[in-house]
Amino acid sequence: MSFKFLTRLVSAAAIGFAAMTATASAQTYPDRPVRLVVPFAAGGSTDIVARIIAAKMSEILKQQVIVENRAGAGGNAGAAAVARSAPDGYTVLMGTVATHAINPALYVKMPYDPVKDFAPVSLLVNVxxxxxxxxxxxxxxxxxxxxxxxxxxxxxxxxxxxxxxxxxxxxxxxxxxxxxxxxxxxxxxxxxxxxxxxxxxxxxxxxxxxxxxxxxxxxxxxxxxxxxxxxxxxxxxxxxxxxxGLPGYETYSWNAIFAPAGTPQAYIDILAKAGAEAVADPAVKARLADLSAVAVGSTPAQLADHVKAEIAKWGPVVKASGASVNE
Structure with missing residues (x-):
């Protein structure tokens, strides 16, 4: 048996073992509570929406989805904390148009990159x-x-x-x-x-x-x-x-789940499925409708496209407004 053949055999075995480990891990995920960081104060619209959806996701995942408020810097503080968290699927962000489209153009110094530092999970609602x-x-x-x-x-x-x-x-x-x-x-x-x-x-x-x-x-x-x-x-x-009177005009607020970049795709898919199921639930949908929030429940790929489109849209608007925050 040649050395080259042995090397290939060991490499194939390692890949197979890694795949089996990932599959087994996905089958048990989540096996402890998931922390959903809301980067704004308690009681606001993002917080209320997050708590409604988190309660239903807890039922679906059979693990608590715990909402944690981490306000500051227009949402940047909480978003940055999630970006720096371990990409293990147990800390995720309830992002918004502010954290992922407006702030990158508004703040002179950003503590995170809205695209590179996050893995999109699901666009949950539009408001x-x-x-x-x-x-x-x-x-x-x-x-x-x-x-x-x-x-x-x-x-x-x-x-x-x-x-x-x-x-x-x-x-x-x-x-x-x-x-x-x-x-x-x-x-x-x-x-x-x-x-x-x-x-x-x-x-x-x-x-x-x-x-x-x-x-x-x-x-x-x-x-x-x-x-x-x-x-x-x-x-x-x-x-x-x-x-x-103004064709083509469109703005709205939105709430979406993001995980830290590098989070295993299997975990992202599980969270996305749970989020979509949560906002599709008739009782949840009715509660969201009372808040004038429209349920979406997108795929990760759809959220990625949405963020890119929103960044392209709001960057020029921020520049034209002259608004700037030096923090």
């Missing part, structure tokens, strides 16, 4: 934004708003939850696509911003639909249009921006 205005503005459609703004450049303010947030940049994208000019008024959160729009101190806001839907129904603000391609099942009476 529409909505354009709301104070009734005193006397506009009821997007076209009327655009006409008013074009006739009065830089006269009207719009509120957002802060500089560089998805809501701020939704307004910036609107200005860019409609050829209008407004004055951005950043707040420390969407709640106080909406209160000032209801009170009339600021006339316009780009908000998450779940945050504004109550005031829209009470008449505190007028919901001109949702920002997704299709109308929201939670408020089907509100048209889309695209159908009501």
């Amino acid at each position: 529409p934004n909505v354009i709301v205005v104070n009734p005193s503005l006397n506009v009821k459609t997007v076209k009327e708003l655009i006409d008013l703004l074009k006739a009065n450049p830089d006269k009207y303010d719009y509120a957002s939850s802060g500089i560089g947030t998805p809501l701020h940049l939704s307004g910036a994208l609107f200005e860019s696509m409609s050829g209008t000019k407004m004055v951005h008024v950043p707040y420390k959160g969407a709640g106080p911003a909406l209160l000032d729009v209801v009170g009339g101190q600021v006339k316009i806001m780009f908000d998450n639909l779940p945050s504004s839907i109550g005031q829209i129904r009470k008449g505190g603000v007028i919901g001109l249009a949702v920002t997704t391609k299709e109308r929201s099942p939670a408020a089907p009476e509100i048209p889309t921006v695209a159908e009501s």
